[in-house]
Amino acid sequence: MELAAILIFVMALALIALEWVHRTKVALAGASLMVVIGVLDEDGAIAAIDWSTLGLLAGMMVIVGLTEPTGVFTFLALRVAQLSKGRPIALVFLLALVTGVLSAFLDNLTAILLVVPITLLIADLLRISPIPLVMVEIVASNIGGTATLIGDPPNIMIGTARPELSFIDFIVNLAPVAIVTLLVVTAGLALAFRSRLRVAPERAREVAALDAARDMREARYVGRTLAVLVGTIAAFFLHTLLHLEPAVVALTGATVMLLVAADDVESALERIEWSTLFFFLGLFVMVGGLEERGVIEDVAQRLADVTGGSTTAEALVILWGAAAGSAAVDNIPFTAAMIPVVDSLQGDEFNDALWWSLALGACFGGNATLIAAAANVAGTGILERSGQSISFLRFLAIGAPVTLVSLFIATGYLLLFQL
Amino acid sequence: MADLRDLPLVQASVADSATFGEAVSTLFAAQVPALAILAGERLVGILSEVDVLRAVFPGYLAELRHTAFVEDDPAALDERARAIRDRPVGELSRTVEVFDGDDSETHAAERFLHAGEQALPVVENGRFLGMLSISALCHARLDRAADEELS
Numbered sequence: 001m002e003l004a005a006i007l008i009f010v011m012a013l014a015l016i017a018l019e020w021v022h023r024t025k026v027a028l029a030g031a032s033l034m035v036v037i038g039v040l041d042e043d044g045a046i047a048a049i050d051w052s053t054l055g056l057l058a059g060m061m062v063i064v065g066l067t068e069p070t071g072v073f074t075f076l077a078l079r080v081a082q083l084s085k086g087r088p089i090a091l092v093f094l095l096a097l098v099t100g101v102l103s104a105f106l107d108n109l110t111a112i113l114l115v116v117p118i119t120l121l122i123a124d125l126l127r128i129s130p131i132p133l134v135m136v137e138i139v140a141s142n143i144g145g146t147a148t149l150i151g152d153p154p155n156i157m158i159g160t161a162r163p164e165l166s167f168i169d170f171i172v173n174l175a176p177v178a179i180v181t182l183l184v185v186t187a188g189l190a191l192a193f194r195s196r197l198r199v200a201p202e203r204a205r206e207v208a209a210l211d212a213a214r215d216m217r218e219a220r221y222v223g224r225t226l227a228v229l230v231g232t233i234a235a236f237f238l239h240t241l242l243h244l245e246p247a248v249v250a251l252t253g254a255t256v257m258l259l260v261a262a263d264d265v266e267s268a269l270e271r272i273e274w275s276t277l278f279f280f281l282g283l284f285v286m287v288g289g290l291e292e293r294g295v296i297e298d299v300a301q302r303l304a305d306v307t308g309g310s311t312t313a314e315a316l317v318i319l320w321g322a323a324a325g326s327a328a329v330d331n332i333p334f335t336a337a338m339i340p341v342v343d344s345l346q347g348d349e350f351n352d353a354l355w356w357s358l359a360l361g362a363c364f365g366g367n368a369t370l371i372a373a374a375a376n377v378a379g380t381g382i383l384e385r386s387g388q389s390i391s392f393l394r395f396l397a398i399g400a401p402v403t404l405v406s407l408f409i410a411t412g413y414l415l416l417f418q419l
Numbered sequence: 420m421a422d423l424r425d426l427p428l429v430q431a432s433v434a435d436s437a438t439f440g441e442a443v444s445t446l447f448a449a450q451v452p453a454l455a456i457l458a459g460e461r462l463v464g465i466l467s468e469v470d471v472l473r474a475v476f477p478g479y480l481a482e483l484r485h486t487a488f489v490e491d492d493p494a495a496l497d498e499r500a501r502a503i504r505d506r507p508v509g510e511l512s513r514t515v516e517v518f519d520g521d522d523s524e525t526h527a528a529e530r531f532l533h534a535g536e537q538a539l540p541v542v543e544n545g546r547f548l549g550m551l552s553i554s555a556l557c558h559a560r561l562d563r564a565a566d567e568e569l570s
Contacts, residue, residue, distance in 0.1 A: 218487060
């Protein structure tokens with residue numbers, strides 16, 4: 001049964017990486033197979049599902065879905081384009097900043113879905129290629145999402161799996177390194193792309209003349225929607241004091257928003273991406289199967305043997321290993337598998353440095369390849385639907401150096417401040 | 420109830436080798452929401468008004484929800500229109516479900532509600548009979564009801 005569990009999981013990872021079949025189908029098929037052949041029983045499968053992660057994701061999907069019609073995200077993206085006054089380096093930094101902040105407080109996939117379409121319009125208005133800007137945004141979304149518990153799915157999974165790590169803990173331990181990395185990487189990308197982002201002065205003047213707030217003025221419920229959004233984010237900061245799980249905060253925020261800013265509950269709930277939730281559900285069951293059959297314990301033991309029990313070595317192996325694994329498959333399934341490994345590795349003594357290593361590795365590794373993070377697939381997908389495209393190799397040519405630089409910064413940070 | 424072959428179908432079609440510009444002219448003249456693209460007598464797809472919209476305006480518009488602040492850039496729109504105008508329409512056609520000549524009006528109504536199309540082709544033995552639009556379907560039904568009432 002141990003071998004069957006490993007085979008099913010590895011096959012599922014391979015299929016997810018190759019994108020031959022939709023990843024939700026793969027995860028659900030792998031989970032079903034594990035239960036049907038008896039790798040784990042029904043009760044074990046239900047117990048393996050991390051309902052808090054699913055609740056947090058669903059709550060945030062509703063909140064963002066109801067905030068999007070207010071036009072506030074369009075306003076932000078257009079405003080930064082205006083503030084850049086057509087200067088390429090300013091444009092790159094401002095778009096990276098907006099995307100990074102939105103990723104940190106919404107999540108990176110949502111941030112990309114919100115900013116990339118308006119970026120295509122901005123690029124069109126400025127008569128420049130959108131590809132460098134979208135690449136900067138994808139990279140910024142993965143780095144910005146690293147900064148908080150809700151910013152990137154690996155962090156959501158880690159934060160809900162280890163309740164000892166609060167929203168504030170994530171910010172205190174990950175935001176500084178995320179900010180430094182974002183600045184360094186954005187500077188590199190701005191220099192690399194600056195010649196392709198030259199804007200004619202008359203185009204910049206035309207963009208500056210646009211009324212960025214017009215859609216917001218015409219939208220309904222802008223004030224109350226933004227109030228609930230800000231209140232929810234504030235509640236994340238205070239969730240430990242309030243004795244509320246992040247999932248409860250997100251679902252309560254979503255409920256309040258439904259009460260005060262949604263005319264039609266049915267259409268508001270359509271914003272929930274059920275395929276994503278079922279993808280997570282299938283992954284949790286598959287990882288539960290690996291745990292049930294002792295595979296996770298074996299991996300943790302081998303990792304402990306390789307590192308000789310040194311926490312420093314363990315943290316660095318987790319950091320670089322998580323980045324490599326995320327680049328090869330996708331940082332969500334890889335993190336799902338690694339959480340119990342790290343849990344087992346640390347034993348009875350809670351060691352947050354190992355969790356920060358996993359978060360940094362998985363989130364930064366998400367920049368390496370086109371398939372490494374959901375935000376990458378979504379951003380390049382929007383580009384493709386609009387008639388532009390980035391090939392796997394072209395993405396790799398930008399993503400791999402970005403990831404290496406990010407990991408070197410993360411290594412230095414862990415060695416200096418965490419280990 | 421009548422079979423679909425008995426309804427007022429519109430002979431709106433172009434060859435797949437026709438240009439996009441010619442297809443749009445045909446679509447406009449036929450006053451039907453979509454036309455058939457034919458290879459010889461074989462139906463290869465349709466081109467709807469929404470397909471035309473997506474081709475003439477930037478592709479990213481479908482991803483946006485807020486554009487009230489945008490002002491037209493005639494030079495950019497002209498450039499895009501020139502680039503698309505002479506492309507063979509076969510490259511832009513889309514395969515969709517088709518109605519059979521003996522399908523019922525009720526079935527057609529259900530498919531229109533769920534397929535998200537405003538007009539669909541009706542075929543019989545592989546031969547294209549014409550395009551059936553929602554308004555043609557409903558207009559014919561109302562007329563028939565009025566006739567029944569008079570008789």
